[in-house]
Amino acid sequence: MLAYIARRFLILIPTLLGVSVIVFLLLQLTPGDPAELLLGERATKASLEQMREHLGLNKPIHVQYAMFLKRLMKGDLGETIWTRQKVWIEVKQRFPATIELSVAALLISCFFGVILGIVSATKQYSLFDYVSMLGALAGVSMPIFWLALVFMLIFSLNLGWLPMSGRLSVGVELETITRFYVIDALITGNGEALKDVLWHLIMPAATLSTIPMAIVARMTRSAMLEVLRQDYIKTAKAKGLSNMRVIFKHGLRNALIPVVTTIGLQFGVMLGGAILTETIFAWPGVGKWMYDAVMQRDYMVIQGGVLFIATLFVLINLCVDVLYAVINPRISVR
Amino acid sequence: MTPALRTARRDPRDRHPLLEQLGQLWRNKTAVLGLGIITVFVCAAVSAPWISPHNPVETSLYDQLKPPVWHDKGTWTHVLGTDELGRDLLSRIIYGARVSLLVAVISVGLAFTLGTLLGCISGYYKGLSDGIIMRIMDMILAFPYLLLAIVVVAYLGPSLQNAMMAIGITYVPRFARIVRGSVLEECGKDYVMAARAVGANDMRILFLAILPNCLGPLIVQTTLSMASAVLDAAALSFLGLGAQPPTPEWGAMIARSRALILRASWVMTFPGIAILMAVLGFNLLGDGLRDALDPRLRD
Numbered sequence: 001m002l003a004y005i006a007r008r009f010l011i012l013i014p015t016l017l018g019v020s021v022i023v024f025l026l027l028q029l030t031p032g033d034p035a036e037l038l039l040g041e042r043a044t045k046a047s048l049e050q051m052r053e054h055l056g057l058n059k060p061i062h063v064q065y066a067m068f069l070k071r072l073m074k075g076d077l078g079e080t081i082w083t084r085q086k087v088w089i090e091v092k093q094r095f096p097a098t099i100e101l102s103v104a105a106l107l108i109s110c111f112f113g114v115i116l117g118i119v120s121a122t123k124q125y126s127l128f129d130y131v132s133m134l135g136a137l138a139g140v141s142m143p144i145f146w147l148a149l150v151f152m153l154i155f156s157l158n159l160g161w162l163p164m165s166g167r168l169s170v171g172v173e174l175e176t177i178t179r180f181y182v183i184d185a186l187i188t189g190n191g192e193a194l195k196d197v198l199w200h201l202i203m204p205a206a207t208l209s210t211i212p213m214a215i216v217a218r219m220t221r222s223a224m225l226e227v228l229r230q231d232y233i234k235t236a237k238a239k240g241l242s243n244m245r246v247i248f249k250h251g252l253r254n255a256l257i258p259v260v261t262t263i264g265l266q267f268g269v270m271l272g273g274a275i276l277t278e279t280i281f282a283w284p285g286v287g288k289w290m291y292d293a294v295m296q297r298d299y300m301v302i303q304g305g306v307l308f309i310a311t312l313f314v315l316i317n318l319c320v321d322v323l324y325a326v327i328n329p330r331i332s333v334r
Numbered sequence: 335m336t337p338a339l340r341t342a343r344r345d346p347r348d349r350h351p352l353l354e355q356l357g358q359l360w361r362n363k364t365a366v367l368g369l370g371i372i373t374v375f376v377c378a379a380v381s382a383p384w385i386s387p388h389n390p391v392e393t394s395l396y397d398q399l400k401p402p403v404w405h406d407k408g409t410w411t412h413v414l415g416t417d418e419l420g421r422d423l424l425s426r427i428i429y430g431a432r433v434s435l436l437v438a439v440i441s442v443g444l445a446f447t448l449g450t451l452l453g454c455i456s457g458y459y460k461g462l463s464d465g466i467i468m469r470i471m472d473m474i475l476a477f478p479y480l481l482l483a484i485v486v487v488a489y490l491g492p493s494l495q496n497a498m499m500a501i502g503i504t505y506v507p508r509f510a511r512i513v514r515g516s517v518l519e520e521c522g523k524d525y526v527m528a529a530r531a532v533g534a535n536d537m538r539i540l541f542l543a544i545l546p547n548c549l550g551p552l553i554v555q556t557t558l559s560m561a562s563a564v565l566d567a568a569a570l571s572f573l574g575l576g577a578q579p580p581t582p583e584w585g586a587m588i589a590r591s592r593a594l595i596l597r598a599s600w601v602m603t604f605p606g607i608a609i610l611m612a613v614l615g616f617n618l619l620g621d622g623l624r625d626a627l628d629p630r631l632r633d
Contacts, residue, residue, distance in 0.1 A: 014469060015472055015473065015476050016476075018469065018470070018472065018473030018476065019473060019476050019477070021473070022473055022474075022477075026485060026486070026489050027489075029489040029490060137614065137617055137618065137621070138610065138614060140617060141561065141565070141610055141613035141614040141617050142610060142613075143565060143568055143569065143572075143585070143588075143606060143609045143610060143613070145568075145569060145572045145585070145588065146588050146602070146605075146606030146609065146610075147606075149588065149591075149592065149595060149602055149606075150602075150603075150606070152595065153595055153596075153599055153602075157595065157596055268478050269478055269479045270478075271478050271481075272477075272478030272479040272480045272481040273478075273479060273480065275480065275481065275484060275573075276480070276569055276572070276573070279573065290484075291573065294484065294485075294488040294573075294575070295574070297488075299489070302485060302488055302489075306477070306481065306485050309477075309478060309481060310476050310477050310478070310481070313476065313477070313478045314476050
């Protein structure tokens with residue numbers, strides 16, 4: 001098992017190198033060069049030349065890439081163009097918000113997706129099955145940025161139940177320790193803040209969970225159907241076990257193997273979808289930060305954000321692969 | 335003539351297996367529904383200049399934010415109402431079908447062509463070229479959904495062409511992987527050996543013998559990719575990275591309507607429904623096609 005994980009880690013290296021090559025090449029597509037971006041339009045020729053020298057832009061492209069990679073190895077993602085902050089520090093400040101949102105969305109989509117899938121499979125071709133599967137198909141086809149606005153219109157503006165944007169209401173005090181607000185509120189035992197944080201979390205998380213929920217429901221249904229056809233299920237039923245026991249103990253356990261993989265992959269996909277959700281709900285995470293950077297043309301931020309999200313995505317996919325090997329004894333890891 | 339010889343000759347009533355399978359599509363209700371929805375959108379897109387009641391980009395100061403016809407103040411002149419510049423929403427949605435379908439066809443077309451070519455080279459020649467191509471595909475797949483497209487457009491500058499290109503590039507690996515897998519599988523079969531034995535060159539074997547046998551999964555992937563291309567293009571335009579004003583594009587229409595969400599919710603509602611229906615149409619058809627053509631791919 002350890003050897004398998006180690007080997008998977010080794011395969012990670014060329015992939016991450018590839019990611020860095022793509023990000024590096026994208027920077028070359030930038031209109032103008034970084035020196036002009038950093039110094040602005042009114043820079044003198046001499047100062048531009050000096051900046052290019054300083055950034056190493058006069059060197060051949062492969063040398064530039066080597067320098068870029070060397071900086072990356074040291075964890076140096078450069079400085080933002082507008083605020084002159086270290087990109088890495090900005091990422092560190094924002095990623096807990098994104099992770100919190102994605103995990104909340106993942107929990108929602110797993111819970112409802114798996115339940116919908118199981119009920120649909122056990123009542124195949126019933127009205128419930130048709131309605132939920134059509135709903136799941138609509139969920140897969142949903143423009144989530146539109147759904148977010150519909151939610152806002154209904155739950156914030158018309159009913160006034162949920163806050164429209166942000167992570168915390170103005171005036172609510174919360175000491176930030178981990179920057180995961182739910183955890184912070186729990187650690188400090190701040191009940192008022194916890195309620196406020198959860199209230200803010202519901203709508204963005206529900207929006208972000210739509211597509212994964214639909215995918216998980218469809219996956220669970222077909223995996224369950226596949227399993228329920230097997231002989232050992234018949235045996236279990238013939239032994240006189242209760243329906244619930246057959247479905248959950250014998251059926252679900254085997255059906256979950258492909259479902260877990262799907263769920264893991266969806267977690268990664270959500271990191272991309274977070275850009276849309278965070279932008280709409282003014283959620284102060286990496287996605288909103290990157291969107292603002294795209295609008296302001298802060299290429300250093302875009303570069304740092306992409307590197308961060310892509311690395312996280314690759315790592316999650318690796319975890320999913322390992323997890324798959326762990327829960328599925330039929331897969332030989334050697 | 336002996337019976338054995340007669341069976342060897344091709345019976346004109348024999349249909350191509352692919353057509354046979356496609357014929358089964360008619361029995362699949364969801365697929366037919368999907369095909370119906372897509373047909374409506376395609377008809378709307380093709381005949382937009384004749385069926386849309388107004389010019390989609392013409393502004394009218396007197397007709398700002400007119401509600402749809404079923405509202406108390408609605409009129410039949412603007413069935414779905416107007417936006418903040420007095421432009422007719424129905425006409426904009428009809429013309430929007432043109433933009434969305436065009437973007438989907440071009441970006442998926444790009445991904446299909448590139449992906450199929452790369453997949454063929456990879457699966458047929460194997461070895462070094464296979465290794466290099468598949469590693470490049472892995473690199474593209476290392477970026478989560480939409481992120482790479484957003485970043486490519488951010489660097490190239492926001493426009494519909496750049497959005498199409500960005501979406502096209504991010505979809506290449508799907509096609510390349512499917513084609514490579516099918517070609518690898520088909521290469522070992524006897525008919526390929528036979529074709530090689532009679533002296534057919536590589537191009538002929540690949541495109542006339544092998545590729546037609548990989549069409550099933552390719553058709554399914556194309557249909558499902560059309561669905562996600564419509565969705566992604568709308569998302570990019572919503573973020574201001576795709577279609578630029580005054581182009582009537584569904585995602586961009588929703589983005590502009592955010593400020594009016596309370597005063598005129600219809601400006602936001604209809605473009606969203608249009609996106610949902612178009613994507614649903616392609617997904618329904620894709621699911622049906624998958625059941626008919628490629629039972630292995632069922633999820």
